[in-house]
Amino acid sequence: MFASDLDTTIEFLKGVGPKRAEMLQKELGIFTYGQLLTYYPFRYIDRTRFYKVSELHPDLPYVQVLGRITGKETIGEKHKKRIVARLTDETGTIELVWFQSLKWVEENIMRGKVYIAFGKPAVFNGSFSISHPELETYPRPVTVTGNMTLQPVYNSTEKLKKFSLDSKGIQKLQALLIEQCLPEIKETMPAYILEKYRLAGRREALLNIHFPKDSTALQHAERRLKFEELFFIQLQLLSSKQFREMKFKGHLFSTVGERVNHFYKDILPFELTGAQKRVIKEIRIDTQRGVQMNRLVQGDVGSGKTVVALMSMLLANDNGYQACIMAPTEILARQHYHSIASLLDGKVAKVDILTGNSTKKQRTLLHQQLESGEIDILVGTHALIEDKVKFKNLGLVVIDEQHRFGVEQRAKLWRKNSIPPHILVMTATPIPRTLAMTVYGDLDVSMIDELPVGRKPIxxxxxxxxxxxxxxxxxxxxxxxxxxxxxxxxxxxxxxxxxxxxxxxxxxxxxxxxxxxxxxxxxxxxxxxxxxxxxxxxxxxxxxxxxxxxxxxxxxxxxxxxxxxxxxxxxxxxxxxxxxxxxxxxxxxxxxxxxxxxxxxxxxxxxxxxxxxxxxxNNGFEISEIDLELRGPGDLAGTQQSGVLDLKLANLVKDQQILQEARNTVIEIFHEDPLLSLPENALLKRFTDKKSRGIALDKIS
Known part of the structure; x- marks a missing residue:
């Protein structure tokens, strides 16, 4: 996908060497030229604007002030020790404060010299101060790389700074790298997509994300790189979904039999809502296609997901299969067990429970009954994944998840059968749309979006x-x-x-x-x-x-x-x-x-x-969107460890539209060219082949 040059180990870049390379690997996970190139700035500074001391106010972001150092003193003892310098221009004076790197400040910042101080102004005891400012001598030397309009700022760490790899140091490396490798950067997206969405080329985008000519160039670069990032996530998810549907057969639940009908007509104490009926119908259609079902059911708190799950499990039982439902904690597992047992009231199906606290005697009996097929529905915690647990013929797994169940764990359940069971994932509270499209992008989504009749809003x-x-x-x-x-x-x-x-x-x-x-x-x-x-x-x-x-x-x-x-x-x-x-x-x-x-x-x-x-x-769907906006995607239920969302630039809150465009594009491509065999999709084919080689097939779920 990249030119070979971009796979070069980072230590061979001029100005890096073995020691700095080791720090870049440890601190930022950067091993190659290509990885450094996609280490993007997190903001930009307009370096053409200077502020006078009298123009400062606390709401300003980072500012540049030009002035002369008129005083410098060391205050405090031990860990409270700090250096305070005064920077003066014709309109007033501000304080510059350092709590770290004191030796360097002591030796390099001279009284009487003119500096450009850069940092965030804060008010302390009625006067302005800047903590840990960046200082440059004035006038600026001619050799400063990059343009001096929008200057990139990179995240760095304390350890990197000791190796002179602060934001400035990283900027120097990027400038060298771009100079050296720009001609080698290959396009990764098909031309027709670039035209359709008017996206910048990859080379131009990478240049302008690090050293933008102006703010328009920066916007174009960001849009292109965000689209690319989200597009390839969708391509990976949807191609693995497609692959799964081609490779794995699914059990056929062709009849709606005695159990479902008896439960629905005679036992169920209330009428199902329209939304519940719709979702059950979607599940029925899924289980008659001969393809393994992977469906996410999301509904608000109290929208009746358990009944939907129970009726799906009875459908499996009607067709001669066992079903199990897994909960993340023992208390939730017990709750499911009680609610299912009380709904069934000892009729229709045999239900049992297995948790980490089940005694050895209980387990032995349970294992026998599972293998002989006596138990129709098993409720449990992660203990169900243990290899000892063998089913006679498992047809449906319901996963009730507070946290995303790892791909690995889902795959483990599969190995219990030659044909993988159908999988139904339920979430406790609704998931924001963008997250459903990324973290759960390989699942079909059903919504239960109405509450049972007679419920008064809280x-x-x-x-x-x-x-x-x-x-x-x-x-x-x-x-x-x-x-x-x-x-x-x-x-x-x-x-x-x-x-x-x-x-x-x-x-x-x-x-x-x-x-x-x-x-x-x-x-x-x-x-x-x-x-x-x-x-x-x-x-x-x-x-x-x-x-x-x-x-x-x-x-x-x-x-x-x-x-x-x-x-x-x-x-x-x-x-x-x-x-x-x-x-x-x-x-x-x-x-x-x-x-x-x-x-x-x-x-x-x-x-x-x-x-x-x-x-x-009271609407959980609205609440989930606001929650995402307040917290950002990183915090949301286990998205980090699932590894799907390693986003460098795109933001699930702000870039919903780009995500939707990217997903729709991928869906269209697979609709017209399922195997990506057309010449214009050659780049995409190369990407999916490379990805599927990296994943053992039994792990894909």
Whole structure:
């Protein structure tokens, strides 16, 4: 794909050598010329503009100030030691402060000399200062590489700076590299795509991303490189999907038999929504094509995904196959087991559960029953992937995932059968569109986008610490109506001790406000033994206690239709999707439910936006988009470790349109030329061949 020159090891680039090469490899993962070339600047500085001291204000980004050093002193001892210099022009003076590299500053920054100081101005004690400014002597030497209009800025690290590879050092290497290799850069995209979307050529784009002529050239370069990045991700995902559909046959679920019909007509206690019926139909069509199904079902909290999964599993049973459903945690697995067992009510199919805590005796029996085909539906955690677990004939796997189940893990399930089982992936909360197209781009997506009939939307309110008495009053009113209340506290590893103190204090206050014998309180937190947890939860489920105080969500993963109030303490510390998931724990019955978000008076801008979003909407799809916008894609459920999203330039929030264009283009290409055999697609064919050689076929899933 690249000219051989770009595969050259980085140490042979002039000015690098073995030591710097080792640092670039360790710190930035750059091993070759080609990798350095795609290490892009993260911003650009307009170096034509100088500010006077009197023009500075704290909202300015990075600025350049020209002035003379009129004073320099060392202040403080040991780790508080710093050097403060004064830079003066005709309108005033600012302070330049260094906390590190003091020896260098001491030796190189001279009083009385004129410098260009560059950095971000901040106000400290009423006057402006710049911490760790970049300094250049004035006038600038003629040899400065690159243009002096938009200057690239590269991310560097403390260790690299010791080897003179700060942003400037990296810029020098890029300038050398581009000079040397520019003629060798080959085009990677077919000409007809470049024409259709008016994209810049690769050579021009790489030159202008590092050293843009002007802002228009920079925009064209960014658009081209973002498109290319997203395009090849889609090409990889969709070609592996296509390959899978050609190579692997799927079980045929040709009949809708006794079990599905009996369950649907006689056992199911409620009517399915239109969306549920539509998704079940999509699954039925998928399982009659003779191709392995890989489908993602996403729906909002409480939209009835479990019933859809159960009916799909019964469909497998009707056709003589077993099914299993996997959950990420034991508590969720138990919850699935209970809800499936109670829906089936001992009829239609034999259901069992296997988790990390199952005893040896239980396991042995279970393994026998699985191999003989007695068990129709198995619920479990990751323990299901263990090699010991053998099915008689596994036809469908439902994966309920909080985190993305690794490709490897899905492949392991496959090896349980010669023909791979159909795979249905369910997500706990909706995934933003762009993420569904990238991280789950190799799956077909179904949406359950309506809530069951008779559900009243949950009313959400945000109260500050000062309004706590109102909250207690509200709890008492609801409990008097015979309802139950959840109170959830955050508990995070980093601040565990402090969080437990808050919890203790909260419980103390609860006991004072809700004294025995009139009120009973259940307490559940991660530090308790499992037996005690189960006991406390059971008391709450049976209605013996009115208030359940708990840390974090999943431990409260039980359906209690009578619980109608969810109070979230320190709500500003939870992420949006977490808040939304917690809120979904109430509103399971026919009564009006409430969610109260308690927070401190001081909120960050993002914290405020999260709480406002919760009050404004109950729609999980909207919430997921705002969550993506606030957090950026890196944080979202395990996208990093899945390795699909190693994006250098594209941004899933801002570049949705480019992503859509790229995906549509790939879909069109495969529609017209499934094997990429046309001459104009030769470049793409080379890419997919290279990729599939790198992946063992049994790992593709």
């Amino acid at each position: 009313e959400t309110r945000h109260l500050f610490e000062g309004q706590r008495l109102r909250m207690f009053g509200f709890m008492k009113t609801e409990i008097a109506k015979g309802r139950q209340v959840y109170v959830v506290y955050p508990l995070i590893k980093e601040s565990e001790k402090l969080d437990l103190l808050h919890l203790e204090a909260g419980i103390e206050q609860m006991r004072y406000q809700f004294p025995l014998p009139d009120y009973q309180i259940s307490i559940v937190h991660g530090k308790m033994p499992n037996v005690d947890k189960q006991f406390e939860m059971q008391r709450f489920i049976d209605g013996k206690t009115q208030i359940m105080v708990a840390t974090t969500v999943i431990e409260v993963g039980v359906n209690v239709p009578n619980a109608s109030v969810m109070i979230i303490e320190n709500a500003e510390r939870f992420g949006l999707s977490q808040l939304h998931q917690l809120r979904g724990r109430v509103g399971r019955g026919a009564e009006q439910s409430y969610c109260i978000l308690m927070s401190g008076q001081k909120l960050s801008k993002e914290g405020r936006r999260r709480l406002e979003t919760m009050v404004m909407t």
